[in-house]
Amino acid sequence: MQNVFGPGGPTGPGGPHQQTPQFNLEDLDISKIYRFTRYGLFALALIFLWMGISWAQSFYTDWLWYQGLGYESVLLKVVTTKVGLFLLGVGLVLVLIVPNLYLAHTYAGKYKLINPQVPAHLYQSARRLLGWGLVGVTVLGAYFLGRAPAYEWEMVLRFLNHVSFGETDPVFGRDFSFYVFVLPALDFFRSWLVAVLIAVMLFVGGYYYISVTIRGEMFSFTGRVKSHLALLGAGVMVLVALGHWLSRYELLYSPLGAVYGVGYTDHNIVLPALTTMTLVALACAGILVAAAFYKGKKAILVGVGLWFGLNILAGSVAPGLVQRLVVEPSELARERSYLAENIKHTRDAFNLNQMTTRSHPARGALDRQTIEDNPGTIQNVRLWDEGPLLQSYNQIQFFRLYYDFLAVHTDRYTVNDELRQVMLATRELSADKLPTEAQRWVNRHLQFTHGYGVAMTPVTEVEEGGRPGFFIQDLPPRGEIGLDRPEIYYGLKSLNYLIVRTRMQEFNYPGEEGPVYTHYEGEGGVALNSFFRRLMYAWEFRDINILISGEITPESLIQYRRTVPQRFRTITPFLKKDREAYSVVADGRLFWIQDAYTTTTRYPYSTPWQNSFNYIRNSVKAVVDAYHGTIDYYVSDPDDPIIQTYQAIFPDLFKPMEEMPEYLREHVRYPQDMFTVQTQMLLQYHMEDPVVFYNKEDQWSVPVQHSFGRTEVLRPYYIVARLPGEEKEEFLLIQPFTPINRHNLVGWMAARSDGENYGELMLFRFPTGRHVDGPNQVEARIDNDAIISEQFTLWGQAGSEVFRGILLVIPVGDSLLYAEPVFLTPDALEFPELRRIILADSRQVVMHQTLDDSIDALVGRLPAVAPVVEVDEPDQPATRILPDLRDNLKDGLTEAIDKLQEALDHLKGLVR
Incomplete structure (x- = not known):
């Protein structure tokens, strides 16, 4: 009988198939x-x-x-x-x-x-x-x-569960939901089946090889081995053909042309080539099927070789030649229509198409009338930066070593019927900072369980000595805004688990006569009401104390995943969160609001942001109760098809925005990460004309500021101001723009956060023929002011470091106001004090101790720069320096005495 499995003829001397056993x-x-x-x-x-x-x-x-x-x-x-x-x-x-x-x-x-x-x-x-x-x-x-x-x-x-986008692509005419939801699934299962079939081929081939080897014969790719593997190879080629066909749709994300998406070469060369390759791959599959039933291996080699060669030719060589020889010599003419599609769909993907564009006159000097017409904007000029304020909180509001202020957040509150911008930070518990002798299991997991209260500062309040003023301060909290439930069981920092409602009293806050204790009365945590549950959690956290501790009762609750990011990621890993959750004091309690985004990389014709997603919506606001730990998800963009799909998947998870309590809706703000992405994309995509876009005739950039050898990018910032043409002040997130490689301003963009205007984007362009100073140019004007520079030098010689905060560009009516705080920090301690406020318009730069004085100086009521008294060395008597002594001797005598007293107080502080 003929051996079709492989060589297996006689093995005697001289036999035609004699083999040497392997x-x-x-x-x-x-x-x-x-x-x-x-x-x-x-x-x-x-x-x-x-x-x-x-x-x-x-x-x-x-x-x-x-x-x-x-x-x-x-x-x-x-x-x-x-x-x-x-x-x-x-x-x-x-x-x-x-x-x-x-x-x-x-x-x-x-x-x-x-x-x-x-x-x-x-x-x-x-x-x-x-x-x-x-x-x-x-x-x-x-x-x-x-x-x-x-x-x-x-x-x-x-x-x-996908829903329709209601928009079709211009090449294949398919709804965008096909590209976002359907195509990734088809491509994954195709690739997975290819991997499985290849693994099967390896298993089968390996088995044939081992079977032949243990019989003492040489392996040969003939007979049933060839037939079996050829049929499996045919299945692989069918899936490869499907891959070529699906790759046609992937051209909508092609980077080959002048912009992201289908270009001239993709449309006219690559697309027909992929269709051809689909047919070639199917033909190869047919050849492999035929080869399984007929002798010879040449057909297999020819078929696979033809497919491989055409794949290289059609996939790389031909497109490269056409792009270089045909497209590039006349790129704009051939790519213009594709550029228009990219601009349109990129603006749609980043929600820039909803932006309103207006003209802003950017008048130069600020006069008294403009100041008087905008009192709400002026009284909310932000003087404090997040970094210096956080350092101040950790010096004057921490009270114990085991407390930490981790982040400063910006919000607005209505105080005494006035809208006030504030900065606030939560006082988190850092159990790792307990003394070494107190680092015991009971202390870390049963007694020191929570943070306590917040520090809240109006952005314009500066008290004597350059320290921040407060709306909420101290322990227990007191101030202008009520906080009845200040405990923070769920915040920004936590141990891996804590147990509350035990026989141990929980440390609440340090009182005047000793520690004040409490017992948790909230709803957060899992009840440890059985031996089995305690066993499971002892296993979960690899801690036998949970099982054997006598302090735990059936009423005890174990709390874990206590930080806002942990809770958010565990429940909704499919949502992209904003960089920070921000704290809110409302209804006498503490809450966290976490902005969340739906994103995809599959939006047709849209350019990705930093090689990441190419579509984004701020579709969700998650709210976490700092005491109870509950988390609620509110849909803030119900028109987003991606969040509609998730709502269909998880019908019990999301709530409409209308169900958010009013006391929380007042503190919803436009998220900074979203705005940053949009402003970055706008640097190019404000140019809607394909010719202008291609030539980069009006490319923008984000301003930078340079002071004391440091260069910083001016990131988006929150302010309270009245937009041109609006009746009252509101909470805004703004970003100025400069031309690329230039420092003058060309416009600014604002995102609105209040009431029915939430989410509106407004772009204000400055007149083309008018110069408007940018932050770096204003910094140069400050540096060039001889009196200001002299004062900075004197401060630096007195044992302190001078640094300037972020220079803000603030729209005031039809003019612009530039504001920058000046801080002094002792060399040996991170304790900044706000000593001066610099204001500027197009005409002058002024610097005084208070905002009111700086405003008066800007409109001519006071000298441009306040006098200063400094010390040359800590052990020397104070020396009074008045640059304008001769002109203001009579009026300056009283002021000099006050300044001398201030200098002596400052000297005492340095000596301490």
């Missing part, structure tokens, strides 16, 4: 290998059992955590989807692996041992061992290959 089967200890295999399978079973138990324990504790927040349906949807996809993946892998390995095993078993040097019983034992090996390979292959779809649970759910 190895001696007798050298193998089959019984030892059997024992090793049994032990290996047993160990593998134990590993899978342990993995199952660990997963069950993790699922149980997660279920309790989600249940405590009312979001168990979210966990259930995610877990059931993952399990279902895992089972589906394993099932598909088994459907592909089992029949093929069974056929290979059957084919190989039909051929008897023909090498007399191989004992028959050893051959049969080796065959049985090989069969067990097939079982192991099948199980491991099904597990490792089958779990890949489970990792893509979010993509699958979006595919199954």
